[in-house]
Structures are given as structure tokens and as C-alpha cells.
Amino acid sequence: MAKHPPYSVVLTYSEDQHRFTVQTVDPAKLAPLVAGKIEMPILLDEHDFKLDDEFARRLGVAMLNLIALGQPEIKQYISVTQEPRQ
Structure with missing residues (x-):
């Protein structure tokens, strides 16, 4: 398996093309661009460090809401x- 350096992930929605694009970016190069922008921390300990189906669902919903x-x-x-599933 190829080893990758740490990177940030950027999700972009293109209205005219009706598509999402996912890109990887060097965090150091991205930092000045996102400084002072909307920030939504997601603390893993609040989710018992479980990156499961429900976590992924909620993360996806949050991304869609932010894009909207x-x-x-x-x-x-x-x-x-x-809302989270019960």
C-alpha cells in the first residue's frame, strides 16, 4: 500500500455541473485560505471514538448542510x- 503524507480533504459542489469533487490538499497550504471561515469542530471523544455508519451519516449530512x-x-x-437515529 502506498504511503501518503497527511492531507486535508476538500469537498466542492459545482452547481453548473451538478457534481461533487473531492480533493486532497496540503494542510499548511490550506490553513491561510480557511482562517476566519466557518469552523465546525467534531470531537471524536463525543462520539466515543467510533467512526461507524452513524458517524459517517451525520458527517455527510453536516457537509451537505454546510454546502447548502x-x-x-x-x-x-x-x-x-x-437528526441522529435513535
């Missing part, structure tokens, strides 16, 4: 449960 804040056109396509 800046690009409300995507809201028409979102039909996910907003």
Missing part, C-alpha cells in the same frame, strides 16, 4: 434525516 448554506440551489436534492 452557500449554494441553496442544492437543497432541492437533499432528502436526508437531519
Whole structure:
């Protein structure tokens, strides 16, 4: 398996192409671009360090909601449960 250096992951939605793009970026190069922007910490200890299906679902919902804040056109396509499953 290839060894990768640490990187950040950027998710972008293109309205005109109706697609998501996922890119990897050097965290040091990304830091100045995200300074002062919306930040949403997700603390692993609050999830008992379980990166399971429910964690992934909630993370995905959060990403879609953040994208929809800046690009409300995507809201028409979102039909996910907003609250955690019980």
C-alpha cells in the first residue's frame, strides 16, 4: 500500500455541473485560505471514538448542510434525516 503524507480533504459542489469533487490538499497550504471561515469542530471523544455508519451519516449530512448554506440551489436534492437515529 502506498504511503501518503497527511492531507486535508476538500469537498466542492459545482452547481453548473451538478457534481461533487473531492480533493486532497496540503494542510499548511490550506490553513491561510480557511482562517476566519466557518469552523465546525467534531470531537471524536463525543462520539466515543467510533467512526461507524452513524458517524459517517451525520458527517455527510453536516457537509451537505454546510454546502447548502452557500449554494441553496442544492437543497432541492437533499432528502436526508437531519437528526441522529435513535
